[in-house]
Amino acid sequence: MTERLYYADPYLTHFSATVLACRPERNGYHVLLDRSAFYPTSGGQPYDTGTLGGRQVLDVSVDKGGKIWHLVDGPLEPDSPVEGHVDWPRRFDHMQQHAGEHMLAGVIWHMLRGHTIGLHLGAEDSTIDVELPDGSMRVEEDVLLEIEERVNRQIQQDLPIRCWFPTPEELEAAPLRKRPAVSDHIRLIQVGDVECVACGGTHPSSSGQIGLLKILDARPSRGKMRVRFVCGMRAFRQFQKSHALLDQAARVLSTAMENLPGAVKALNDRLHEAERALRAQRLSLALQDAPALMENALTLAAGSRLIAHVAEGLDRDGLVELARYLTGQGFITLLANAKEEGAALLFSAPEGTPADMGRLLSACVKPLGGKGGGKPDFAQGAGPGEQVLKAAMAHLTA
Ligand SMILES: [Zn+2]
Known part of the structure; x- marks a missing residue:
């Protein structure tokens, strides 16, 4: 059993001891001393570092027999005296x-x-x-x-x-x-x-x-x-x-530190209000386009009328609102909220339309790396907006 010098004096950082054994290990040498001020990992407290005979102490552990083993980065001569220095700030x-x-x-x-x-x-x-x-x-x-x-x-x-x-x-x-x-x-x-x-x-x-x-x-x-x-x-x-x-x-919010919670909440409220207003404005703009979209709708062979449109900047709720309006007027409606990859997609059709929107969207979006599907009258997904709309129109007008 190694004499543990830190028991009597936890402030001891410099000590002399005798090397009892030195065993080569995969990542250094395990050194056993007769006495040590190095604390071995135990009781939730990590090991001490420092130097032993000029070697760096990399790890310190204790075995079941109470022997303290110092893992050092070079060999030490058995039976020789050695000086130990414990790294004090860490300890x-x-x-x-x-x-x-x-x-x-x-x-x-x-x-x-x-x-x-x-x-x-x-x-x-x-x-x-x-x-x-x-x-x-x-x-x-x-x-x-x-x-x-x-x-x-x-x-x-x-x-x-x-x-x-x-x-x-x-x-x-x-x-x-x-x-x-x-x-x-x-x-x-x-x-x-x-x-x-x-x-x-x-x-x-x-x-x-x-x-x-x-x-x-x-x-x-x-x-x-x-x-x-x-x-x-x-x-x-x-x-x-x-x-x-x-x-x-x-500083960023130009307020005093103690006013921060209130200032952040006010900022958050204003942001939500602005987002709400922006959504409403985008939707009203989209609805303004509705008469022109209806006028330019395609008439399909079966007599159904088709609108395919990229409603730039609308969120999903906005797309739903616009689709609800156009479908209510009797149009098959294919919408995306952006031309590029990652656009929200919404296909909807009035009751009694022969085409199945869920199948149509799924068939068009999957080959293009997107995803989507739904019911015969209403389907949602995400993918490259313009390409999906083109593919769907090709399907419906074929
Ligand atoms: Zn304790």
Whole structure:
């Protein structure tokens, strides 16, 4: 079992050790030391990086026997002394996220009696999964804000954080948030009197060093509530980024940041109103063309009259309106809203017309790479507008 130096001193970044073994691996060398300050991936906290004997540490893992294996980019001589340097910014960031997770889990336990199941400390943000006593997977927005506020108050109280291996009596008396998953070598973390649980991770010596905790969201996930959060510099950068984005958006809309929601809603309302007006105008223009379309209609052999027309810019509803009008006047109506690829297509015919619009549209549009079909009197599709109309007219006039 490797002696874990970070248990006693999580701030230790430089240490001396002896190489016990060095095994070549596919992507480097696995090095075993008698003692190490490198944290191996475990308990949701990722491994430390740094250098070992001048070699880059690429990964650190722990085996079932408690041996810590350092994956390095070159061989190290067995039985020789070696110096290790842990990359501190990465480690301290992990300590902040990890300790923040304890504060968050502690508050969720005290406020809601919610059980935190697992921690996942990611490259961007971290998540915990919470089992709520009523089985629900959500809490109200104001409850989340309250949780976040309580955590940050406790962070600012700069509560002492203590980690130690308790005696059986101490373990018995400890106000544990949940039962330990293991029975041997139980290590406890206690944050003031707000959190106490078994944990083998690295944490700062007081809560103030977490700096800040921000909950990003809380959503149902696999039967539990998954809470996504950031701490420390990550939370600070999140604030910096959000602030800059809001500032940019406010400038674009020439308003103050706090007026943004109202300004965006007003803009959205105006856009919808303008779209409605534009649709109505296009339709009235299209209906203005109706007399000319009817006058120039083709008369088919069977006596039916046919209109084929590209009504540029009409949406599907507009096409339906125009087709309804023309069909109502007794015309077989073939409409597209654009000449080119991707046009909306609408074929309609008055009752009793021998031609089947659904079959006609399907037969014309499919060979041209579009799609469509429908009933004998009404069919819709999409495809190259002008080509489809030409093909349909050729069919009907043949
Ligand atoms: Zn911990």
